[in-house]
Amino acid sequence: MERQPTVAQAPAPHVVFLPFPAQGHVKPMFMLAKLLCHVGGFQATFVNTEHNHALLQRTLAGDLPPGFRFLSLPDAVPHDREQQQSSISTVRELFNSIRNSKPEFRRLVTELSPTCIIADGIMSLGFDVAVELGIPVIAFRTFSAVCAWVYFHLRDLIEQRMVPIPADADMDEPITSIPGLEGILRRRDLPSVCRHGTPPPILNFFLRETESMRRASGLILNTFDGLEGPMISRLSTIFPQIFAVGPLHGLLSNIVKEEPLTASNGGLKEEDRSCMTWLDSQPSRSVIFVSFGSLVALTEAQFVEFWNGLVDSGKPFLWVVRSDSVLGEDEVPSSVKVLSGLKGEEAHDWSRCCVVDWAPQVEVLAHEAVGGFLTHSGWNSTVESVLAGVPMVCWPRLSDQQVNSRAVSDMWRIGLDMKDTWDRSTVEKTVRELMEGRRDEIMKAAVEMAGIARGNVEEGGSSYCNLEKLIVYIRSMC
Numbered sequence: 001m002e003r004q005p006t007v008a009q010a011p012a013p014h015v016v017f018l019p020f021p022a023q024g025h026v027k028p029m030f031m032l033a034k035l036l037c038h039v040g041g042f043q044a045t046f047v048n049t050e051h052n053h054a055l056l057q058r059t060l061a062g063d064l065p066p067g068f069r070f071l072s073l074p075d076a077v078p079h080d081r082e083q084q085q086s087s088i089s090t091v092r093e094l095f096n097s098i099r100n101s102k103p104e105f106r107r108l109v110t111e112l113s114p115t116c117i118i119a120d121g122i123m124s125l126g127f128d129v130a131v132e133l134g135i136p137v138i139a140f141r142t143f144s145a146v147c148a149w150v151y152f153h154l155r156d157l158i159e160q161r162m163v164p165i166p167a168d169a170d171m172d173e174p175i176t177s178i179p180g181l182e183g184i185l186r187r188r189d190l191p192s193v194c195r196h197g198t199p200p201p202i203l204n205f206f207l208r209e210t211e212s213m214r215r216a217s218g219l220i221l222n223t224f225d226g227l228e229g230p231m232i233s234r235l236s237t238i239f240p241q242i243f244a245v246g247p248l249h250g251l252l253s254n255i256v257k258e259e260p261l262t263a264s265n266g267g268l269k270e271e272d273r274s275c276m277t278w279l280d281s282q283p284s285r286s287v288i289f290v291s292f293g294s295l296v297a298l299t300e301a302q303f304v305e306f307w308n309g310l311v312d313s314g315k316p317f318l319w320v321v322r323s324d325s326v327l328g329e330d331e332v333p334s335s336v337k338v339l340s341g342l343k344g345e346e347a348h349d350w351s352r353c354c355v356v357d358w359a360p361q362v363e364v365l366a367h368e369a370v371g372g373f374l375t376h377s378g379w380n381s382t383v384e385s386v387l388a389g390v391p392m393v394c395w396p397r398l399s400d401q402q403v404n405s406r407a408v409s410d411m412w413r414i415g416l417d418m419k420d421t422w423d424r425s426t427v428e429k430t431v432r433e434l435m436e437g438r439r440d441e442i443m444k445a446a447v448e449m450a451g452i453a454r455g456n457v458e459e460g461g462s463s464y465c466n467l468e469k470l471i472v473y474i475r476s477m478c
């Protein structure tokens with residue numbers, strides 16, 4: 001039986017959802033669309049690229065709520081491409097195709113004439129079409145509030161010549177000009193696009209997209225007041241209509257009883273569940289789960305250092321190694337080659353590790369055996385870990401991840417930030433610190449934050465109430 005927030009009944013609004021075509025963006029947007037159908041009785045049209053649509057169909061489990069349907073925009077990715085997942089090059093191709101699909105999207109929106117569009121914060125195409133057609137548009141930024149706030153200050157940082165970061169800059173120099181983050185951020189904690197060597201068009205892309213978001217009438221975030229209240233209120237100076245409705249997977253499983261917390265919602269890749277049996281055989285809170293999300297790839301040298309650091313830590317570990325996890329150009333994916341090389345080494349006790357291509361991550365994090373998460377600090381992974389009360393070792397690489405990892409270690413104190421280092425002894429030392437040395441202090445903070453997260457998604461909690469407010473807000477557009 002579903003518990004539903006009390007929202008006055010009126011004709012069903014129709015929302016068109018436009019996600020950015022990558023795993024970490026499709027997933028939270030998909031959960032939001034489901035929630036609005038389940039709770040608000042909305043109609044949802046979820047617009048994917050053809051490639052991602054095909055991937056999503058393979059992993060969908062259970063019924064979609066009434067009123068939910070898919071439409072897809074054409075893309076240039078060959079249909080016979082074997083990759084199950086969108087690697088970073090595929091994401092680039094998908095994004096370029098979708099950018100060129102503006103006339104198609106405009107035609108589609110004109111035909112549907114929805115109540116509003118909810119577009120990813122880096123899909124300005126959605127804002128362009130909405131403004132042209134006079135349809136209300138709300139931005140959904142799949143980042144943390146703290147990172148969204150940093151992006152709104154990029155232009156200032158450029159004017160102050162802090163960004164782009166010069167090659168010889170002191171990366172530990174504090175950033176003092178972002179209100180609310182004084183004493184927290186250093187140069188190395190700025191989004192990766194600020195770093196030396198980033199092609200100017202990429203930095204400009206993020207500047208433009210961030211500015212473009214200002215055309216939205218509201219902002220939705222997959223975060224919660226208990227974690228990011230102060231940053232959310234700062235963002236409300238830009239977006240008076242702001243809705244922090246995270247962690248979305250927690251909210252969904254709380255409100256819709258048929259949706260277990262572990263449901264794979266919006267995943268683009270089939271999960272290998274064999275690791276759950278392996279986890280069952282491990283002692284409580286002993287395992288370190290290692291996953292660098294859907295896009296981050298390591299060099300072979302980095303991979304070997306991580307491997308040895310984990311082995312030397314003496315902790316059992318479960319590592320998600322995608323076929324494109326190690327950079328390389330051969331036909332045989334480098335990760336397969338590197339792994340088989342490591343397996344040839346006899347000294348290691350193989351019962352102490354488990355490697356899968358893609359794990360049921362939310363379920364893994366909720367497993368009793370998992371005691372720590374070595375993560376790239378993608379925002380979905382971060383909120384999933386927070387809700388599960390699992391402390392983190394952070395090794396950020398791309399985009400928002402540098403900011404998130406600093407917040408995890410120095411704002412919320414629920415993990416350790418290992419950014420920019422990957423030698424085996426640092427990996428070993430940091431894993432030991434998390435699992436032994438500073439265990440009690442970090443675990444206490446993580447458990448407390450998990451309790452706050454659960455409270456925020458429960459009936460009457462802030463995320464729950466914000467979902468109700470979002471529903472009322474969209475209904476008011478009818």
Ligand code: UDX
Nearest residue numbers: 024025142143293294295320358359361378379380381
């Ligand atoms: C990136 C960004 O870093 C992120 O902050 C942004 O909001 C979206 O793009 P990504 O690299 O995909 O995201 O990481 P993350 O945001 O953590 O999302 C990965 C998702 O894949 C998570 O929901 C995670 O549960 C899922 N996953 C990952 C699995 O289901 N199984 C796995 O084995 C690994």
